[in-house]
Amino acid sequence: MRVLHLGFEDPVMPGAGGGSVRTHEINRRLVSAGFQVTVLTTRYPGWRERIQDGVLYVPIGFGMGRNRLTRLLGYVVRVPIEARNRRTTTDLVVEDFFAPFSTMAAPLWTQRPTIGIVQWLHAAEKARQYKVPLQWIERLGVRKHRRLIAVSAGIADRLEALNPGLHVDVIGNGVDPGAWTPEPRLGQDVLFIGRLEYGHKGLDLLLEAWVQCCDRIDGNLLIAGTGPDEARLRAAIHDAGLSNRVRLLGWLSGDKKFQALSHARLVVMPSRHETFGLVAIEALAAGTPVIAFNIPCLREIIPDGAGWLVDAFDVAALAEEISRRYLQAGLAEASDHGRAFAAGYNWDGLADLQAEAYRNALTQLLEKGLVQQQDSYEERT
Template identity: 75%
Template sequence: MRILHLGFEDPRMPGAGGGSVRTLEINRRLAAGDFYITALTTRYPGWQERVQDGVHYVPIGVGRGKSRLTRLLGYVFRLPFEVHRRRHTTDLVVEDFFAPFSTMAAPLWTKRPTIGVVQWLHARDKARQYKLPLHWVEGFGVQHFRRTIAVSEGIADRLTSINPDIHVDVIGNGVDPAAWKPEPKRGKDILCIGRLEFTGKGLDLLLAAWTQCISEVDGNLLIAGTGPDERKLRAVIEDRGLSDRVKLLGWLSGDEKFQAMSDARLVVIPSRQETFGMVAIEALATGTPVIAFDIPCLREIVPPDAGWLVEAFDVQSLADEMTRRYTESGLEDIGARAREFAAGYNWDRLAGLQADAYRAGYAHLNDPPPAGRRQACL
């Protein structure tokens, strides 16, 4: 089957999020089987058309893609043209939803059977941020899909609330086997890792909570990642006099990332919204317990015997939980249960489920629209 994957983020792009990890891990496994996959991604400084792990990556856009805005505008402008060029050599189009408006309503213009892969559905939040009706674009696009794959039940619920007739396969994300390589240990520091988005990722809430509990914790707060708000984050840390107790590690990936997770005593996820929570499941795989806000998606992957959920966006509750769990006895046993739970998120099995969803979608998308239904896979 010939797949044309519309995936905004190239996995090699600095600062690329969890969505690009899924694209990479699923696609390379499908390409090792009976799928031929071309992925149209955005341009970025240093972009390169290439074949990687059997997948043909074609960055599209205008110029070098130096900023998020130019990457977005170039991709949106070029995408319909590039799809049109390839439609006669494509069996199935897969559109990854992406910020800030989720979907370009691909089923309306691809002229091929089209499935949405939904890891992101936060256009309403972006609408408030940018004062633009981005959620109208999201709603319009979702209403024109007949089949989608969602990474969590929380995302699936939102899809069916917008389009009751949509078919949703729920297929979660997996964990890199390298996460199990480091030996679990009771570390000293608390780690937060992910894209440096001050509001969406809740870094403002984290720093406020850290200010309240800093005197009760022996270790430092480590923040790893890159993103659009890195300069702002550094300024706030300095303004609040936290430079001695908050360390920025920069972008971590692969073995270095998993070693940092394993070395931490706790991993904290202060996000206001998540699509799946890749960091949470990776931290659990390294044997490090997780503290997170009780929000959709995260509550699905932070089990009560391997981590703790606190009242959403409550700074005092987050500070109290970090203080309490830092000195928790039996963290080694909690970490062992965390690893056991994370073992269920296996990329090989998930890729097989996604292949089945592609085949079913290809077989049925030309049929009359079916009644909405959902199939939970993980």
């Protein structure tokens, strides 16, 4: 099958999120199984067209994509044109949902069978942030899809509420095998890893909680990542008098990220919303318990005994939980339980599920109006 994946974010772009990791891990396994996969992404400083693990990456847009706005606008303008130009060499189009409005309603303009992958569904939150009704674009786009893949049951429920006629496959994220490589160590520090974005990732709530509990904790708060609110975060750390108790590590990936996860005492995810929460699964695989707010999606992947959930957005409760669990005996048992749970999130098995979802989608969508493509596809398969 020839797949054109509208992936938006390139996994090698500094600051790229977990969604682009999922895109690549699934796609490289599909290529190994005989698929041909081309991924269209935004441009960014240093971008180049390349083949990585058999997957062709084509950054599109204008110029170098030096900031978020130019990357977004360049992608939005160019992706329909690129999809149209490639339609004769494409069997299935895959649309990744992305910020700030989730979907461009790709089935309306791809002229090919199209399925969406939903790793981001937060247009309502962005609408409140930017004072623009982005949620209506999201709602319209979801209603134009017939089949979607959601990375969690919580997201699937929301999609089906927006479009009761949808078929939604739930296929989660996997864990890089490298997460199991470092030996877990009961460290001294509390760790946050993620995009430095206040509204989404709850960094403001984390700093407020840290002010309340850091005097009861021996280690420091380590914050790893890059993002649009880095300057704001640095200023907030200074203003709160936390410069000696908070360290910014920058963007971590690969072995450095997994070593940071395995050597932390606790990982904290203060997100206001998530579609999956890959960092939580990676932390459990690395042997470090996780503390998070009790919100949809995160509650699916933090089991009892491997981490703890706090009433959503209760800063005092978060501070108390961090200080209590930091001193708790038995963290080694929580580490073992978390690793056993994370072992179920295997990229190979998930790629098999996604390949089957693609085949089913292509068959169904061809039957519903694009039958003229069936012969050529069957000849190749």
